Amino acid sequence: MTFFTDAVQFLPALLGGLRVSLALTGLSLLFGLPLATLLSFGTRSANKPVRWVSIAFVEVGRGAPALVMLQFMYFGLPTAGLTLSALASATLALTWTTAAYCAEYLRGGLSAVPRGEVEGSMALGMTRWDTLRYIVIPQGWRIALPSLMGFAVILFQMTSLAYTVAVPELMSQAYTNATMSFKYMTLFVLAGSIYASISIPATWLSVLVEKRLARHL
Amino acid sequence: MIELPEERFPGRDAKVTVRHLAKSFGDNVVLEDIDMTVLEGTVTAMIGPSGAGKSTVLRCLNLLERPDSGTIDISGHRIDAESRFTNRQLYALRREAGMVFQHFNLFPHMSVMRNVTLPQQRILGRSKAEAEQKSHELLTRMGLGDKGSQYPNRCSGGQQQRIAIARALALEPTVMLFDEPTSSLDPEVGVEVLEVMHELANEGMTMIVVTHEMGFARTVSDDLVVMADGRIIEQGEPKRIMEDPSHPRTQDFLRAVLQR
Numbered sequence: 001m002t003f004f005t006d007a008v009q010f011l012p013a014l015l016g017g018l019r020v021s022l023a024l025t026g027l028s029l030l031f032g033l034p035l036a037t038l039l040s041f042g043t044r045s046a047n048k049p050v051r052w053v054s055i056a057f058v059e060v061g062r063g064a065p066a067l068v069m070l071q072f073m074y075f076g077l078p079t080a081g082l083t084l085s086a087l088a089s090a091t092l093a094l095t096w097t098t099a100a101y102c103a104e105y106l107r108g109g110l111s112a113v114p115r116g117e118v119e120g121s122m123a124l125g126m127t128r129w130d131t132l133r134y135i136v137i138p139q140g141w142r143i144a145l146p147s148l149m150g151f152a153v154i155l156f157q158m159t160s161l162a163y164t165v166a167v168p169e170l171m172s173q174a175y176t177n178a179t180m181s182f183k184y185m186t187l188f189v190l191a192g193s194i195y196a197s198i199s200i201p202a203t204w205l206s207v208l209v210e211k212r213l214a215r216h217l
Numbered sequence: 218m219i220e221l222p223e224e225r226f227p228g229r230d231a232k233v234t235v236r237h238l239a240k241s242f243g244d245n246v247v248l249e250d251i252d253m254t255v256l257e258g259t260v261t262a263m264i265g266p267s268g269a270g271k272s273t274v275l276r277c278l279n280l281l282e283r284p285d286s287g288t289i290d291i292s293g294h295r296i297d298a299e300s301r302f303t304n305r306q307l308y309a310l311r312r313e314a315g316m317v318f319q320h321f322n323l324f325p326h327m328s329v330m331r332n333v334t335l336p337q338q339r340i341l342g343r344s345k346a347e348a349e350q351k352s353h354e355l356l357t358r359m360g361l362g363d364k365g366s367q368y369p370n371r372c373s374g375g376q377q378q379r380i381a382i383a384r385a386l387a388l389e390p391t392v393m394l395f396d397e398p399t400s401s402l403d404p405e406v407g408v409e410v411l412e413v414m415h416e417l418a419n420e421g422m423t424m425i426v427v428t429h430e431m432g433f434a435r436t437v438s439d440d441l442v443v444m445a446d447g448r449i450i451e452q453g454e455p456k457r458i459m460e461d462p463s464h465p466r467t468q469d470f471l472r473a474v475l476q477r
Contacts, residue, residue, distance in 0.1 A: 116322040124388060
């Protein structure tokens with residue numbers, strides 16, 4: 001029964017950590033998704049400087065592991081004279097990763113909108129912008145949404161890496177309590193269960209959304 | 218033999234005038250020096266073997282395809298392919314011409330009503346109520362008055378094509394361009410669409426129809442244009458050309474089509 005009494009004892013600290021994990025996930029999506037939207041257009045822009053900067057941003061974000069990005073923002077930037085708090089540097093790093101991956105999902109979604117529908121809109125006399133706004137973007141988002149939701153789940157798990165830069169999130173709470181109590185087994189089983197109890201239903205939700213959105217396509 | 222419609226119907230005004238239209242994709246010459254006039258209130262049918270450039274002519278008319286050279290004039294809105302033109306000029310030209318495609322090209326994420334309503338709101342600045350009233354009127358005319366709240370993929374091909382026609386007509390174009398409107402439909406469904414087109418023609422709509430429906434070309438159209446290899450090889454009275462084609466390529470084509 002010690003597992004349960006321990007669980008009751010550690011749970012408040014872990015749930016406090018979960019709040020930080022969720023906040024970090026939320027902030028990275030909040031800043032990352034608008035940036036991804038811009039990048040999804042930037043990587044297809046006719047303007048060369050815009051295109052190259054966008055592609056470089058995306059390739060760095062997808063090419064560098066999130067752990068490297070985190071360490072770079074927290075330990076690397078101060079040597080260049082920019083010191084950020086733990087949470088700010090983790091948000092910055094994960095925003096970059098989010099923007100890079102989601103830009104690619106969105107780009108895929110946008111280019112999957114059938115050419116005929118764009119022509120249908122243009123032939124009616126709709127402006128290029130209206131065609132984007134009413135035809136291409138809504139459908140591109142719909143096509144990309146299941147992948148974006150899948151990424152959000154991975155991002156939530158990825159926030160556990162932020163324990164390496166002293167963000168007091170779920171993983172770091174588990175680790176700190178474990179080193180003090182030596183109940184590693186209990187704490188990591190608990191932490192893993194908490195991650196899973198969010199991730200698994202979220203994955204189900206994304207499958208449900210995918211099915212629902214496919215109705216009219 | 219080429220008999221120009223302006224000689225056959227003297228006194229009618231030109232609605233669409235195309236001069237020296239040319240278009241290549243890389244080394245592939247698709248259109249070569251096309252001259253064409255479509256008179257107000259007439260139906261021009263365009264036939265010819267696939268790859269002849271019929272659809273490309275249509276797509277150049279509203280600049281879905283940018284010609285390499287030549288001029289296009291629809292109701293006085295004139296665009297010269299070789300000089301710069303503004304977006305405003307481009308949209309003005311497109312407003313004159315409604316286009317109907319082989320694959321309908323409806324917006325699948327919107328209800329039928331919104332498909333017909335949204336362009337009116339965005340392009341003509343109509344209020345939602347006005348636009349919906351107009352849409353309802355047109356859908357009813359197409360025999361689809363009860364389909365407004367459906368999504369396009371719940372409608373049959375023939376219904377989808379009539380929705381597409383309603384969507385184009387809602388913007389009150391002065392010319393309708395049909396790009397093989399029945400080619401992706403079963404014959405018995407295509408008839409529904411052809412009937413609607415026939416009705417439109419009777420009401421005096423100026424129409425250009427790229428088609429393989431020889432019956433329609435023969436009975437409904439006023440002027441028949443035969444294309445091959447990016448050129449107009451024969452033009453004139455539909456019955457005359459169908460019964461007594463003068464160009465050998467027209468003879469081959471008609472023999473092949475009518476034998477089916």
